[in-house]
Amino acid sequence: LLDTIVDAASGLRHELALPPATDLPADLVAPEGPRVASRAGSRGRSADDPALLDELLRQPWAHLLVDGYNVTKTGYPDLTLAEQRRRLVDGLGRVAAGTGAEVTCCFDGQPGQAPPSTQARGVRVLFSVGEIADDLLRRLVAAEPAGRVLVVVTSDQAVARDVEARGAWVVPSATLVARLQHL
Structure with missing residues (x-):
C-alpha cells in the first residue's frame, strides 16, 4: 500500500511538473558543484533498468x-x-x-x-x-x-x-x- 501511495504521489508530482521533494532549503542555497543532468525513476531506478x-x-x-x-x-x-x-x-x-x-x-x-x-x-x-x-x-x-x-x-x-x-x-x-x- 505504501509503494502504491508513493508511486501515485510521484506520478502526480511529475504530471504537475512540481520540483522534487528531496531538495531541502539549505540544498538550494549551497554552492553548486558540477551536476550530471539525469532523471532517476521512482525508487532511484536508472535508465538502464x-x-x-x-x-x-x-x-x-x-x-x-x-x-x-x-x-x-x-x-x-x-x-x-x-x-x-x-x-x-x-x-x-x-x-x-x-x-x-x-x-x-x-x-x-x-x-x-x-x-x-x-x-x-x-x-x-x-x-x-x-x-x-x-x-x-x-x-x-x-x-x-x-x-x-x-x-x-x-x-x-x-x-x-x-x-x-x-x-x-x-x-x-x-x-x-x-x-x-x-x-
Missing part, C-alpha cells in the same frame, strides 16, 4: 517512441533488416498489449518503401521520408502536448539530448532489448 521502462509505460496516457534501427542493430544485428523490423514490431506489440501505452516505431526509409508486411496491433510504424528517423522522432516529441509521459528509446546521444530538453524520458536501446527478451 527495464523496470523503469515498465513503470513509465504504466503511467496514464504514456507514449513510447522507438528509434527502430537503433534498437534492432543493438539487439538483432545478425538478422536481415526485414527480420529485424518484424522482430522489433512483434515485441512492441506485446509491450503495447501489456501496458496500454501508445507505441510508435520510426525507421529510416525511402520514398515508396512499404511498411512491414506484419504489423503488430497497437504499434504505429513510420518510415521517415526526406529526413532521417532521428528528425522524425524529434518532430513527434515536439508535437506532443506538455505534461504527457513520453518515453523515447534510443542510444543516439544527440537525439537523447534534444528530446530530453522537451521533457521526454530517454531509455537506452539495450534496455528495451532486455525488456523484450523477457516477454
